[in-house]
Amino acid sequence: MPLGVTRTYVKSVDVGRFPQVRRAFQVTRCNQCEDAPCVAACPTAAMHRRQDGIVDFDKSVCIGCKACMAACPYDAIFINPEDHSAEKCNFCAHRLDVGLEPACVVVCPTEAILVGDMNDPASKVARVVGREPVTVRRPEKETRPGLFYKGAHQATLDPLAARRPAGGLFAWATQAADRGPRVLSQRVTSGHPRHPSSSAAALLSYDVPHTAPWGWRVSLYTWTKSIAAGAYLAALALVLAGVLSWSGTLFRWVAPAVSLAMLAVTGVLLVWDLKHPLRFWMMFTRPQWRSWLVRGGVVISAFGAVLVGQLAASAAGSVGASEVLAGLGLPLGVAAAAYTAFLFAQAKARDLWQNPVLAPHLVVQAAMAGSAAMLAAAEIMGVGGAVHGLQLLLSGAAVAHLAMLVGETTPHHVTAHAELAVDEMTRGRFAVVFWAGVVLVAAAVSAPWTGAAAVPLALVGLVLHEHAYVQAGQAVPLA
Ligand code: SF4
Ligand code: SF4
Structure with missing residues (x-):
C-alpha cells in the first residue's frame, strides 16, 4: 500500500483509569456486507459483489466519484493516491481464487483471524460464528456484515464510544488537521470530540485518520x-x-x-x-x-x-x-x-x-x-x-x-x-x-x-x- 492509506489496521482504545485499565484492540477493515451500500451507490458497478459474497472492485472502470466512500458506514474505502481509484480490503480475493488464504491470515501468529465459508457447517468459521458470542460493527446500519468479532470491546466497535485525545495526539500517532482553513479541510479526526457514548472512560490510543470524500x-x-x-x-x-x-x-x-x-x-x-x-x-x-x-x-x-x-x-x-x-x-x-x-x-x-x-x-x-x-x-x-x-x-x-x-x-x-x-x-x-x-x-x-x-x-x-x-x-x- 502507498503511505497514508490502509486496507486494514488495528485500532486500539484504552478503557478505564489507571490502575484499573485495559487496552482493547480491533482489526478494522471492510465488512464484506451482504447489503453493501457501496455497491448500490457505485455508478459503474466498479464496486461489486461476487457470487461468493466478497465485495470486490474493478479499478479499470472506477471513475473516482467517491460515492462508495460516502455510502460505506465503516469508512473502509479510500482512493489510492497512485492510481486514483477506489480500493479497500477485498478478502485477498485473488489469493482465494487460487486456493490460498488471505495474507493477513497467513502472517497472524496466533490464528486470531479466521476466514471461511459460513454456509459450510464443517468450517471453523461456521462453528465459531454459530456457537460463540460474536458481534458486528454498527448493526443498526442494516448492511448485514460478513465480518464477525469475537471478544471485541464496545469501545472499539462504536466509533463514538471513545474520546478523541486532546490535540489529536494519540499514544502512537498524531492526527492533525490539514493545513489551510479548517472549514475547507476534509480531514476527519477519529474518536468523539466531546462526550463519548461510553461511560467506561475510553480513550483512543491508536486509529488512522480518514478523509471526507466530498469537498x-x-x-x-x-x-x-x-x-x-x-x-x-x-x-x-x-x-x-x-x-x-x-x-x-x-x-x-x-x-x-x-x-x-x-x-x-x-x-x-x-x-x-x-x-x-x-x-x-x-x-x-x-x-x-x-x-x-x-x-x-x-x-x-x-x-x-x-x-x-x-x-x-x-x-x-x-x-x-x-x-x-x-x-x-x-x-x-x-x-x-x-x-x-x-x-x-x-x-x-x-x-x-x-x-x-x-x-x-x-x-x-x-x-x-x-x-x-x-x-x-x-x-x-x-x-x-x-x-x-x-x-x-x-x-x-x-x-x-x-x-x-x-x-x-x-x-x-x-x-x-x-x-x-x-x-x-x-x-x-x-x-x-x-x-x-x-x-x-x-x-x-x-x-x-x-x-x-x-x-x-x-x-x-x-x-x-x-x-x-x-x-x-x-x-x-x-x-
Ligand atoms: S464495509 Fe463498507 S466497503 Fe465493505 S462491503 Fe460494507 S459498505 Fe462496502
Ligand atoms: S469511486 Fe469508483 S468504485 Fe467508488 S462509487 Fe465511484 S466509480 Fe464506484
Whole structure:
C-alpha cells in the first residue's frame, strides 16, 4: 500500500483509569456486507459483489466519484493516491481464487483471524460464528456484515464510544488537521470530540485518520444546481401565474439561458470532482441503475435537453412549442433540484442526510436561488411586474428555508451520529459558515422592500449553508 492509506489496521482504545485499565484492540477493515451500500451507490458497478459474497472492485472502470466512500458506514474505502481509484480490503480475493488464504491470515501468529465459508457447517468459521458470542460493527446500519468479532470491546466497535485525545495526539500517532482553513479541510479526526457514548472512560490510543470524500466542489454543485433548476422554475411560475407572458424575453431567453449556463457549471464541477475525470462518460455507457449518480445524471441531461429545446423554440418564435416543453421542464426542473436528496440518502454513512424532508427543502432552496438570479435579470431589464413577483417568491422561499432549517436542527436527533453532525454544523467547525448563511438568508427575506440588494444576500447565504450542511454531514468519524 502507498503511505497514508490502509486496507486494514488495528485500532486500539484504552478503557478505564489507571490502575484499573485495559487496552482493547480491533482489526478494522471492510465488512464484506451482504447489503453493501457501496455497491448500490457505485455508478459503474466498479464496486461489486461476487457470487461468493466478497465485495470486490474493478479499478479499470472506477471513475473516482467517491460515492462508495460516502455510502460505506465503516469508512473502509479510500482512493489510492497512485492510481486514483477506489480500493479497500477485498478478502485477498485473488489469493482465494487460487486456493490460498488471505495474507493477513497467513502472517497472524496466533490464528486470531479466521476466514471461511459460513454456509459450510464443517468450517471453523461456521462453528465459531454459530456457537460463540460474536458481534458486528454498527448493526443498526442494516448492511448485514460478513465480518464477525469475537471478544471485541464496545469501545472499539462504536466509533463514538471513545474520546478523541486532546490535540489529536494519540499514544502512537498524531492526527492533525490539514493545513489551510479548517472549514475547507476534509480531514476527519477519529474518536468523539466531546462526550463519548461510553461511560467506561475510553480513550483512543491508536486509529488512522480518514478523509471526507466530498469537498467544496460538491458543496458548490448543490448551489449551482439550485440556481439552474430554480431560474427556469421561477420564471415558469410567473408565467403560470399570469405575471409574465409566454412570449416575453425573460421567459423565452433569459430563464433558459441562465439555467443552461448554471447547469453547464454544475456538470463541470461534477466532472472536476472525479478522480478519473476522463472516464465520466462511463456513467452513461455502463450505468448501474440503482446509483443516484446515474439517475441524477440522466435527470440533469434531460433537463438540459429541454432547456436547449426551449431556446430553439424561442428562436423559431413558436409559443406552442414553448408551452409543450414547459410541460416537461416543470417536472424535470423539480427533479433536478430534488434528486440530490436521494443521492445523499444513498450515502448511508451520513446520518444527517437521512432526512425525509431534504427533497422538498432542496426544491425550496432552488426557488430561493432561482428567484434571486431572475430578480437580478428582471431588475437589469426593467421588467417591473416580474420584479415584484420575484421579490415575493424570493422572500417566501427564504422564510420557508429558515423554517425548514429550524425543523432540521432543533429537535433531538435519533442517532448520536446525526446529533454530532448537527453539533459540528451549529456549534463546531462549521458554525461560523452556517450562522453567516442563516443571517444572510434572513436578511434576504426583506426582498419586497430592499429589491436587488436581497439578491447577493440570498445567493451568498445559500452557498454558505450548502457548504456547512455538506461538510458537517461528513465530519463525524465512522470507524
Ligand atoms: S459498505 Fe463498507 S464495509 Fe460494507 S462491503 Fe462496502 S466497503 Fe465493505
Ligand atoms: S469511486 Fe465511484 S466509480 Fe469508483 S468504485 Fe467508488 S462509487 Fe464506484
